[in-house]
Amino acid sequence: MRSITKATLLPILVAILYFIGAEAAFLVGTLSDEIFAPFWPPNIVLFCALLLVPVRLWWIYILATLPAHVVAELGVGMTTPAIAVAFASNCAVAVFNAVAVRRYLRDPPWFGTLRKVLLYILITVVASPAIVALGGAFVPILSGEPLAHYGRAWAQWYASNALGGLTLGSVALSWLGAQGRLSPLPAGRRLEALVLGIALVVACSVAFDLAATMVASGFLPVLLYAPLPLILWLVVRFGARGASAAMLVVTVTLIWRALDAPSVFITGGPETNVLALQIFILGLAVPMLLLGSAIDEVRNAAEITRESEQRMIFTANKANIGFWHLDRATAKLWLSDTCRKLLGLPPPGGDELTQPAILSVIHPEDRPAVVESIRDAAYAGELALNEFRVVRSDGAIRWFRARSYAELSDEGRPVRIAGYLSDITVRKMAEAEAERQRREVAHLMRVSVLGELSGAIAHELNQPLTAILSNAQAAQHLLAQETPNINEIGATLADIVKEDTRASEVVQRLQGALKKGEIKTEPINVNKLVRSTVRLLHSELTDRKIKVELALTDGQPTTLGDPVQLQQLLLNVFMNAMEAMASVKSTRRLIAVSTHAAATGVELIIADRGRGIAAHEKNVLLQPFFTTKERGLGLGLSICSTIVASHGGEFSLTSNADGGATVIIRLPSDATQLMVAAK
Amino acid sequence: MTEPASTIFLVDDDAGVLKALSRLLSAVGYDVRTFNSPEEFLDQHDPSLPGCAVFDVAMPGLDGLQLQSALTAGGATRPIIFITGNVDVPTSVRAMKAGAVDFLTKPVNDKDLLSAIERAMEQEAQARQTRSELASIKGKLASLTPREHEVLTHVIAGRLNKQIAADLGTVEKTIKVHRGRMMEKLGVRTIADLVRLAERAAIRPHQPQ
Numbered sequence: 001m002r003s004i005t006k007a008t009l010l011p012i013l014v015a016i017l018y019f020i021g022a023e024a025a026f027l028v029g030t031l032s033d034e035i036f037a038p039f040w041p042p043n044i045v046l047f048c049a050l051l052l053v054p055v056r057l058w059w060i061y062i063l064a065t066l067p068a069h070v071v072a073e074l075g076v077g078m079t080t081p082a083i084a085v086a087f088a089s090n091c092a093v094a095v096f097n098a099v100a101v102r103r104y105l106r107d108p109p110w111f112g113t114l115r116k117v118l119l120y121i122l123i124t125v126v127a128s129p130a131i132v133a134l135g136g137a138f139v140p141i142l143s144g145e146p147l148a149h150y151g152r153a154w155a156q157w158y159a160s161n162a163l164g165g166l167t168l169g170s171v172a173l174s175w176l177g178a179q180g181r182l183s184p185l186p187a188g189r190r191l192e193a194l195v196l197g198i199a200l201v202v203a204c205s206v207a208f209d210l211a212a213t214m215v216a217s218g219f220l221p222v223l224l225y226a227p228l229p230l231i232l233w234l235v236v237r238f239g240a241r242g243a244s245a246a247m248l249v250v251t252v253t254l255i256w257r258a259l260d261a262p263s264v265f266i267t268g269g270p271e272t273n274v275l276a277l278q279i280f281i282l283g284l285a286v287p288m289l290l291l292g293s294a295i296d297e298v299r300n301a302a303e304i305t306r307e308s309e310q311r312m313i314f315t316a317n318k319a320n321i322g323f324w325h326l327d328r329a330t331a332k333l334w335l336s337d338t339c340r341k342l343l344g345l346p347p348p349g350g351d352e353l354t355q356p357a358i359l360s361v362i363h364p365e366d367r368p369a370v371v372e373s374i375r376d377a378a379y380a381g382e383l384a385l386n387e388f389r390v391v392r393s394d395g396a397i398r399w400f401r402a403r404s405y406a407e408l409s410d411e412g413r414p415v416r417i418a419g420y421l422s423d424i425t426v427r428k429m430a431e432a433e434a435e436r437q438r439r440e441v442a443h444l445m446r447v448s449v450l451g452e453l454s455g456a457i458a459h460e461l462n463q464p465l466t467a468i469l470s471n472a473q474a475a476q477h478l479l480a481q482e483t484p485n486i487n488e489i490g491a492t493l494a495d496i497v498k499e500d501t502r503a504s505e506v507v508q509r510l511q512g513a514l515k516k517g518e519i520k521t522e523p524i525n526v527n528k529l530v531r532s533t534v535r536l537l538h539s540e541l542t543d544r545k546i547k548v549e550l551a552l553t554d555g556q557p558t559t560l561g562d563p564v565q566l567q568q569l570l571l572n573v574f575m576n577a578m579e580a581m582a583s584v585k586s587t588r589r590l591i592a593v594s595t596h597a598a599a600t601g602v603e604l605i606i607a608d609r610g611r612g613i614a615a616h617e618k619n620v621l622l623q624p625f626f627t628t629k630e631r632g633l634g635l636g637l638s639i640c641s642t643i644v645a646s647h648g649g650e651f652s653l654t655s656n657a658d659g660g661a662t663v664i665i666r667l668p669s670d671a672t673q674l675m676v677a678a679k
Numbered sequence: 680m681t682e683p684a685s686t687i688f689l690v691d692d693d694a695g696v697l698k699a700l701s702r703l704l705s706a707v708g709y710d711v712r713t714f715n716s717p718e719e720f721l722d723q724h725d726p727s728l729p730g731c732a733v734f735d736v737a738m739p740g741l742d743g744l745q746l747q748s749a750l751t752a753g754g755a756t757r758p759i760i761f762i763t764g765n766v767d768v769p770t771s772v773r774a775m776k777a778g779a780v781d782f783l784t785k786p787v788n789d790k791d792l793l794s795a796i797e798r799a800m801e802q803e804a805q806a807r808q809t810r811s812e813l814a815s816i817k818g819k820l821a822s823l824t825p826r827e828h829e830v831l832t833h834v835i836a837g838r839l840n841k842q843i844a845a846d847l848g849t850v851e852k853t854i855k856v857h858r859g860r861m862m863e864k865l866g867v868r869t870i871a872d873l874v875r876l877a878e879r880a881a882i883r884p885h886q887p888q
Contacts, residue, residue: 455765458764458765459737459764459765462764462785462786463693463695463696463764463785464695465785465786466696466699466700466762466764466785466786466787467693467695467696467698467699468699468786469699469786469787469788470696470699470700470702470703470786470787470789471699471702471703473703473788473789474699474702474703474705474706474789475706476789477703477706477707477789478706481706488702488706492702495695495698495699495702498695499695499699502695539737539764541739542692542737542738542739543737545739545742547739
């Protein structure tokens with residue numbers, strides 16, 4: 001229902017506006033003796049209507065305006081052929097304009113850039129009225145004018161349509177924003193526009209009235225310029241909208257004043273005067289409209305820049321990202337407000353930020369690296385250091401990540417280095433927490449492995465204790481003899497000392513394995529590590545009737561690492577090997593350990609004769625919580641591979657052809673590691 | 680202290696423990712022989728030497744209990760003392776059932792060890808004595824003629840000379856001669872001694888049909 005009402009009402013509304021526009025034009029026009037209007041609004045009404053409605057509905061609007069046209073033209077006593085030609089040319093202007101604007105300016109907003117407004121002027125002020133006036137000029141001829149006046153008739157027809165497009169048309173198009181809706185001025189500026197409009201009317205009227213009396217004097221040009229400041233004011237303040245509105249006001253006022261009373265344009269007949277006036281207004285309006293649109297464009301660009309900057313700053317603020325900028329030539333560092341806030345530096349406006357002031361907030365341990373990094377960045381174009389700590393004034397330590405991007409000169413040298421800074425404290429803390437938990441799990445695993453081995457370890461400790469006790473009691477017996485053998489007693493005491501050392505070594509190994517603390521990095525002889533592990537497991541291996549075959553390389557295969565972690569690695573591997581062989585005939589139980597000096601480091605191979613690895617287990621073996629043991633946690637191998645990876649090595653597990661599994665551990669030699677570290 | 684000729688055979692895979700125990704036992708006056716592995720011991724063991732053995736339980740290859748069965752399977756009757764780091768009840772029960780003298784835990788006190796060794800030595804000496812007595816009885820029995828042996832089984836069955844003669848189809852006088860010679864050869868005077876000897880030699884009395 002509503003859409004039907006709208007579809008009927010709108011064409012009627014357009015027809016009424018068409019009629020009013022025609023009547024208004026005739027009203028102004030009939031103030032003189034001539035029937036010609038100086039500018040012709042109906043075409044613009046139809047043009048705007050066609051611009052806003054779909055093409056398939058155009059015929060309704062064109063038909064709707066026909067009665068309005070006929071009624072209006074009959075009112076001024078036109079002949080039927082003249083009315084027909086006038087209607088045809090009116091429709092032609094509207095259709096030509098609408099088609100061309102849709103084609104070249106596409107969707108609203110139609111104004112806003114200089115290019116668009118220039119195109120608009122070319123369409124509605126130059127091309128369309130000029131072409132259509134070729135036909136329109138016949139209207140006066142058909143009404144009885146001599147054919148000799150065709151040129152002037154064309155000019156009048158052209159000017160009245162061009163002026164309509166330039167003033168009324170540009171007002172309509174510049175004030176219609178997106179989706180063809182009117183975009184109003186902000187409340188505060190409406191008053192300013194109104195005051196300027198009234199002032200413009202007054203200025204135009206006064207100037208023209210006075211001008212009529214001063215044509216003879218030399219001050220006429222001065223008077224003609226009188227409205228200009230107000231026009232410029234409107235253009236500068238309101239852009240294309242201001243320009244179009246100002247020109248409409250000037251046009252209407254001038255035409256009204258020119259026809260009402262003798263004014264500046266008084267030398268010729270009324271038609272000549274009107275034509276002169278039209279040309280005067282065209283000459284003024286075109287540059288004003290272009291100036292207004294140019295101002296709009298600059299203002300829009302500035303607005304867009306400001307908005308995008310605000311968006312960026314907002315986002316950066318919310319994301320805790322600061323921007324920085326290093327000038328290579330001056331080595332000066334610029335920091336964004338957020339950047340300063342993040343680093344705990346004073347906001348801009350106070351004292352100039354000096355490099356020492358910036359550096360003072362950086363954690364003392366990281367400071368030399370940051371200084372060096374900034375200095376290097378000036379040459380390399382990239383920050384070598386990515387993460388550093390900042391100490392806030394309240395003593396809190398925050399972690400930051402810096403990223404840099406260099407702007408290179410033609411020779412490929414960095415000119416400027418810019419980048420961003422983000423607070424990664426939360427991530428760092430999460431990482432530290434994860435690392436702490438990982439270590440805790442590894443420690444608990446160690447404890448649990450040693451718990452499983454406790455019987456064997458107790459036995460390991462019992463052996464030297466047994467030897468010590470027996471030696472000591474032997475010494476007592478020796479002393480009780482009539483002639484104590486001093487040499488034998490000495491040897492006994494020496495053995496007691498030796499056995500005591502052995503006991504304390506067991507305790508030390510145990511303490512080492514149970515230790516919980518910072519990870520150390522020290523050179524570790526892999527052969528020694530293997531031997532010490534086999535010693536620690538001696539009783540367990542004996543109990544389980546497992547033989548160990550060592551084929552250790554003659555060299556000193558050394559790696560850099562944490563002794564506790566590496567010991568745990570071997571313990572886990574040995575425990576797995578031992579458990580894998582539980583159901584194997586005792587004569588077959590063997591763990592073969594060999595070390596090799598490979599090109600890049602040490603290779604440690606531990607082969608057992610256990611149940612081996614099933615095909616389906618291969619891929620999940622190293623994943624946490626995968627286990628084949630009845631009461632296993634499934635963390636042993638996952639911890640092993642983590643330990644090896646953290647030492648820069650490789651951990652692999654394969655099945656042997658003759659049953660059992662082989663663990664291959666490759667660790668970088670300490671020389672390789674030192675070289676990597678040096679790089 | 681027992682006779683100085685007694686030897687202690689020590690088997691332990693731990694060199695330190697082996698040395699200390701050996702030193703202790705030597706200081707007390709025993710002749711000690713040490714072996715690093717069960718295999719070495721089995722290779723070199725001389726069962727004829729008097730003495731006892733001290734075995735560690737947990738050893739690579741054969742463990743102490745397996746060594747014990749290997750030893751007894753070979754016919755040796757050497758008393759064995761076990762020492763172990765792990766107090767493991769089922770193992771100790773098995774060892775004791777198999778005839779072990781004692782099952783001691785490491786670190787072992789000299790008093791415990793020495794008293795166990797003394798007991799073992801006594802046991803060994805007794806067994807040795809029994810064995811030598813038995814050997815002499817067997818030798819004496821071997822010197823009997825078949826007839827005298829026959830008479831012996833009848834005598835210890837409580838038969839009178841007359842009855843024996845009837846059983847064997849001879850006269851009482853002949854039996855008396857055989858009997859006298861048999862008693863003389865066996866070195867016994869009374870019937871009671873004869874019965875005790877026959878019992879030790881596991882000679883069964885004659886069963887009348």
